[in-house]
Amino acid sequence: MPQIQPNLSSPSSELGAPLKSLIARAEEALVRSLPPADTAPVELHQAMRYAVLGGGKRLRPLLVYAAGFALGEIGPRLDAPAVAVELIHAYSLVHDDLPAMDDDAMRRGRPTCHIVFGEAMAILAGDALQALAFELLAHELDSGVSPASCVEMLRVLGRACGADGMAGGQALDLAAVGRKLTLEELEFMHACKTGALIRAAVQLGGLAAGASPDQLAALDRYAHAVGLAFQVRDDILDVEGESAVLGKTAGKDAAADKPTFPSIIGMEASREHLDRLTGIALDAIAPFGERAAPLAELARYAAARLR
Amino acid sequence: MPQIQPNLSSPSSELGAPLKSLIARAEEALVRSLPPADTAPVELHQAMRYAVLGGGKRLRPLLVYAAGFALGEIGPRLDAPAVAVELIHAYSLVHDDLPAMDDDAMRRGRPTCHIVFGEAMAILAGDALQALAFELLAHELDSGVSPASCVEMLRVLGRACGADGMAGGQALDLAAVGRKLTLEELEFMHACKTGALIRAAVQLGGLAAGASPDQLAALDRYAHAVGLAFQVRDDILDVEGESAVLGKTAGKDAAADKPTFPSIIGMEASREHLDRLTGIALDAIAPFGERAAPLAELARYAAARLR
Numbered sequence: 001m002p003q004i005q006p007n008l009s010s011p012s013s014e015l016g017a018p019l020k021s022l023i024a025r026a027e028e029a030l031v032r033s034l035p036p037a038d039t040a041p042v043e044l045h046q047a048m049r050y051a052v053l054g055g056g057k058r059l060r061p062l063l064v065y066a067a068g069f070a071l072g073e074i075g076p077r078l079d080a081p082a083v084a085v086e087l088i089h090a091y092s093l094v095h096d097d098l099p100a101m102d103d104d105a106m107r108r109g110r111p112t113c114h115i116v117f118g119e120a121m122a123i124l125a126g127d128a129l130q131a132l133a134f135e136l137l138a139h140e141l142d143s144g145v146s147p148a149s150c151v152e153m154l155r156v157l158g159r160a161c162g163a164d165g166m167a168g169g170q171a172l173d174l175a176a177v178g179r180k181l182t183l184e185e186l187e188f189m190h191a192c193k194t195g196a197l198i199r200a201a202v203q204l205g206g207l208a209a210g211a212s213p214d215q216l217a218a219l220d221r222y223a224h225a226v227g228l229a230f231q232v233r234d235d236i237l238d239v240e241g242e243s244a245v246l247g248k249t250a251g252k253d254a255a256a257d258k259p260t261f262p263s264i265i266g267m268e269a270s271r272e273h274l275d276r277l278t279g280i281a282l283d284a285i286a287p288f289g290e291r292a293a294p295l296a297e298l299a300r301y302a303a304a305r306l307r
Numbered sequence: 308m309p310q311i312q313p314n315l316s317s318p319s320s321e322l323g324a325p326l327k328s329l330i331a332r333a334e335e336a337l338v339r340s341l342p343p344a345d346t347a348p349v350e351l352h353q354a355m356r357y358a359v360l361g362g363g364k365r366l367r368p369l370l371v372y373a374a375g376f377a378l379g380e381i382g383p384r385l386d387a388p389a390v391a392v393e394l395i396h397a398y399s400l401v402h403d404d405l406p407a408m409d410d411d412a413m414r415r416g417r418p419t420c421h422i423v424f425g426e427a428m429a430i431l432a433g434d435a436l437q438a439l440a441f442e443l444l445a446h447e448l449d450s451g452v453s454p455a456s457c458v459e460m461l462r463v464l465g466r467a468c469g470a471d472g473m474a475g476g477q478a479l480d481l482a483a484v485g486r487k488l489t490l491e492e493l494e495f496m497h498a499c500k501t502g503a504l505i506r507a508a509v510q511l512g513g514l515a516a517g518a519s520p521d522q523l524a525a526l527d528r529y530a531h532a533v534g535l536a537f538q539v540r541d542d543i544l545d546v547e548g549e550s551a552v553l554g555k556t557a558g559k560d561a562a563a564d565k566p567t568f569p570s571i572i573g574m575e576a577s578r579e580h581l582d583r584l585t586g587i588a589l590d591a592i593a594p595f596g597e598r599a600a601p602l603a604e605l606a607r608y609a610a611a612r613l614r
Binding site: 045048091101131132158167 | 342347348350351352355398399402405407408425426427428430431433434435437438439441442443444445446448453454455457458459461462464465466468469470471472473474475477478479481482
């Protein structure tokens with residue numbers, strides 16, 4: 001395990017070396033957890049690996065690790081939840097990219113899963129990734145987490161993925177295209193669609209580290225703000241960003257007539273909103289002191305990232 | 308809870324009244340567990356309810372109850388696993404029916420989920436049902452199951468749903484269309500595609516009832532045989548059955564050039580295979596004595612059902 005010396009002097013649009021080394025840790029854990037590409041059903045396994053191992057910011061695993069660190073936990077029991085949330089995130093992207101959903105042909109600068117493996121295999125790969133996430137989390141006992149905490153982790157993940165969380169948010173998003181949303185409706189949609197899994201990542205890190213109810217509540221205030229900030233930044237980047245840097249098509253939301261923060265409250269208010277959310281996140285984790293530095297760095301990164 | 312007096316004199320192509328009353332119990336538990344049709348996201352909730360509450364044999368919940376009864380457990384702790392396996396089964400049907408998969412417009416005598424709600428909502432409803440299954444099972448603690456057993460149940464369900472189970476079997480099935488399979492390949496495909504969840508149902512019933520490792524092993528021998536018998540019967544019905552009774556198109560497998568037991572080993576050998584499998588299933592549960600009568604009835608039903 002690398003020592004975490006958060007790089008607070010680095011520009012917050014990029015992660016410092018310690019968090020980058022955690023990306024490598026997440027990457028290794030993901031590779032270990034996915035089924036081998038050369039065993040049957042080969043095509044399904046390949047599609048699952050393609051969907052997960054194709055880069056990505058690994059923000060959710062980083063949040064698991066950073067939340068665990070805030071509680072003094074740095075051991076292997078953070079790996080299963082880090083992998084689980086990323087498998088869920090990857091599956092959601094595969095399904096969101098399908099022709100019947102957002103119909104995206106490119107993701108992270110590569111053809112999307114259904115373009116490479118066909119729609120049927122992409123649907124199945126997503127389904128199998130979701131199942132694998134829960135299965136791996138149920139193996140968390142092997143790294144010394146108590147059965148009661150393990151069950152709670154599974155409950156948190158299940159809720160975050162379902163109709164009250166990610167899947168529900170995607171349904172709200174589909175229903176919102178071409179409609180005029182209020183700021184509250186937009187925030188609720190994002191709180192479900194991306195916020196629920198981000199909050200789950202932080203909760204899982206906390207639960208794996210044995211956080212108290214008060215600590216879990218503080219972590220959740222942080223995660224709620226970071227999740228929204230991440231989305232506000234996404235919307236700003238969609239207006240300002242360059243496709244080559246984003247790895248996806250800039251201006252796509254506007255073209256699809258999707259409601260965004262800039263389209264509802266304007267660009268300047270969106271930036272102010274972002275600052276406010278970052279402040280809320282940093283306040284929430286103040287009680288954790290020095291150990292919360294990685295969480296703080298991630299909060300600043302979520303608000304300032306360039307892709 | 309109704310007393311179970313298994314109706315051994317009833318024709319085995321139909322379930323006796325006691326098992327039918329358990330279908331009603333499963334139905335009530337399903338209705339309680341699904342999100343309400345009138346809360347947001349309304350369309351997603353409606354699609355989930357449509358997918359699950361549209362009839363069906365409820366074989367998997369019945370197997371949960373019957374396995375629990377074999378161990379002397381009849382209480383509410385069987386309800387969450389009964390619901391969980393049926394939610395998984397329902398989600399798999401929704402995704403299997405999609406145009407990119409089997410492209411079925413009718414199921415259980417009604418238009419399929421994507422015909423009614425559109426493809427995007429059908430994909431999301433399936434995704435949300437899978438998440439809900441795990442979430443509900445993680446609430447099993449509330450009915451008094453130990454945390455360790457609860458984690459084991461989640462692990463069993465996760466494994467049954469993933470690349471080594473149901474999703475993997477569906478991938479093998481897609482790859483098999485138009486190919487000549489050996490009997491072993493066909494059995495492996497079905498062992499994954501439908502067998503894994505049937506075995507999980509029986510294991511979950513056993514685990515909820517506190518079964519010993521030996522008892523779980525006996526239950527699994529039973530479930531493995533019943534799962535295969537169920538599929539052999541399915542293939543025979545596809546040749547012999549009437550669409551009106553089946554609620555789906557008879558002869559569809561042959562028309563799609565899908566490998567089946569009759570197409571590989573012939574009709575007579577398929578029937579003999581069915582008898583052999585039923586014998587194996589009944590032998591496996593003999594040690595449970597009288598209490599295994601519901602399991603026995605389900606084994607006979609799986610092999611003799613007319614739809």
